[in-house]
Amino acid sequence: METKDKLSFDRIAKAIEYLQAHFRLQPNLNEVARQVHLSPSHFQRLFTEWAGTSPKKFLQYISVEHAKAILQQQEGSTLFDATFETGLSSTSRLHDLFVNIEGMTPAEYKNGGKNLIINYSWAESPFGHVLVASTQKGICYMEFHQEEESAVEMLMAKYPKASFNKKMDDMQRNALIIFQKDWSQLSKVKLHLKGTDFQLKVWESLLKIPMGKLSTYGRIAEQIGNPKASRAVGTAVGNNPVAFLIPCHRVIQSSGVFGGYMWGTDRKTAIIGWEGVKVAQ
Structure with a gap:
């Protein structure tokens, strides 16, 4: 069986x-x-x-109607701050509280990861295989892939001057706990990301969308103080280098349609449904 x-x-x-x-x-x-x-x-x-x-x-x-219902329930609320503070009472949402971002220094950002030592490993998840990588400061990369070899090539292309070790470390093990049902042993997950100030601001906003909830590009633009930047927000969401930990899958179109996803629309649909089930349990 x-x-x-x-x-x-x-x-x-x-x-x-x-x-x-x-x-x-x-x-x-x-x-x-x-x-x-x-x-x-x-x-x-x-x-x-x-x-x-x-x-x-x-x-x-x-279903699309469910997505619309979730959005309507949030209408009039302070989408991020209020729900982030009051909507995480259940154990199933604990991991949202345990993720924070540290941006790379300007030098690290510009020089392609020179002097960085990056450990990486190939792991299983409920949504297919995932390549997860970390520096001494935190997780720098986590993406879904079909093949390990091509996944590693993409990681190395992102940090062309870094040194790489195929090694599972404690940061990676802790990050992968989010795919389990029991997060009671989850320590704080730290992310060490390469991105512009605008991208980091958008990614930080994504962390405030509770599990089982959805948001839109327009609402994120409002949250970061730039309500006319929906398109730029969409680009930043699409450039998210850390799948699932930074929940870009929780961002949908204002119509309620789930829309695209870097790692496949079927996977996005699966994750939204899977999270909805976990919250409801």
Whole structure:
């Protein structure tokens, strides 16, 4: 029997893609199972092992109407500050409180990581494989990839003058705990990022969107004091170098449509639904 750890995310992603494309028709278990070439009972078991809930319940978290409902619930609130201070009472949202950003120095930013020693490792997550890398100060890179070799090449291209070690360190282990259900042992996660002042400001704002909640590019622009900068905010969100830890997946279009994602729209949909399930539990 396949377990949650061994289950291919590609199979789940295909099912989620079908659910998202046909949510208005509310497809039943048999219809979705047929899309991934499994019996209904087998698919139900595998999906529940991955998501912690049934495909039918998961569908509620990934529909456009659900996204709109979340946005409407936040209307009139101080989207970031108030929800960040009062909306993190449950254990399932603790990790939002434990992430902070330290920008690289101007010299580190300009010289391509010269004098930096970067450890990296290839790990599993509920959403596919991920390459995570860290400096002495914190996590500097975490991205979803299909192949380790190409992932490492992209990391090295981002820091062309750094020294690299294939090594799992404590910073990486702690960061990867966020993919587990129990964050009670999570220490503070520090990020050491290469970005402009504007990018860092946008990324810090993303950290204030609680798990299970969504925001829009326009609202983030307002939060950072530049309400006309929605397009620039979108670019900064798209340049996020740390998947999931900096939750750019929680930013959607003002219409309620989930929109694009650097690591695939199916993966974004899966993450939003997965987080919604965890908050509801």
